[in-house]
Amino acid sequence: MIIFAILNLFGPPLIIFLPILSKNVYMKGSMGMGILETSFSIGVLVGYLILTYIGNFKKYLKPLFTVTLMSGLTTIILAFWNNLFIASATIIFIGLFVGLANIIIMVFFQIQVDKKFIGRVISLLMTITGVLTPISYAIFGSLL
Numbered sequence: 001m002i003i004f005a006i007l008n009l010f011g012p013p014l015i016i017f018l019p020i021l022s023k024n025v026y027m028k029g030s031m032g033m034g035i036l037e038t039s040f041s042i043g044v045l046v047g048y049l050i051l052t053y054i055g056n057f058k059k060y061l062k063p064l065f066t067v068t069l070m071s072g073l074t075t076i077i078l079a080f081w082n083n084l085f086i087a088s089a090t091i092i093f094i095g096l097f098v099g100l101a102n103i104i105i106m107v108f109f110q111i112q113v114d115k116k117f118i119g120r121v122i123s124l125l126m127t128i129t130g131v132l133t134p135i136s137y138a139i140f141g142s143l144l
Contacts, residue, residue, distance in 0.1 A: 043095020
């Protein structure tokens with residue numbers, strides 16, 4: 001639960017920075033923003049499809065740690081590009097790792113939680129996301 005909360009506190013600020021990157025770094029305005037957002041969505045979709053084909057896996061914590069670490073590293077790498085299309089490819093990978101992390105977390109909770117409580121636990125996870133996302137936007141938005 002704590003890992004999920006941390007991911008939802010520090011993950012959403014990427015969305016805050018995309019318009020800034022598009023306008024101030026890549027000088028592409030709304031067209032660049034559309035490209036970056038689409039790239040992220042493509043990455044998430046590919047991540048979902050990959051796990052559809054992989055199927056069952058026994059351990060959850062190590063893959064979750066790995067994809068979270070890779071997401072953070074690719075976000076850091078994003079800071080070094082000043083070309084929109086190279087950045088777009090990088091954001092595809094960020095989306096890929098975010099998609100993988102989302103599915104791993106949901107599968108973990110669905111398997112580990114007693115069937116009688118699964119609805120309550122998933123509701124709690126969605127509540128955590130709903131509460132922490134605006135808080136995250138407020139914190140990181142005020143830093144800009």
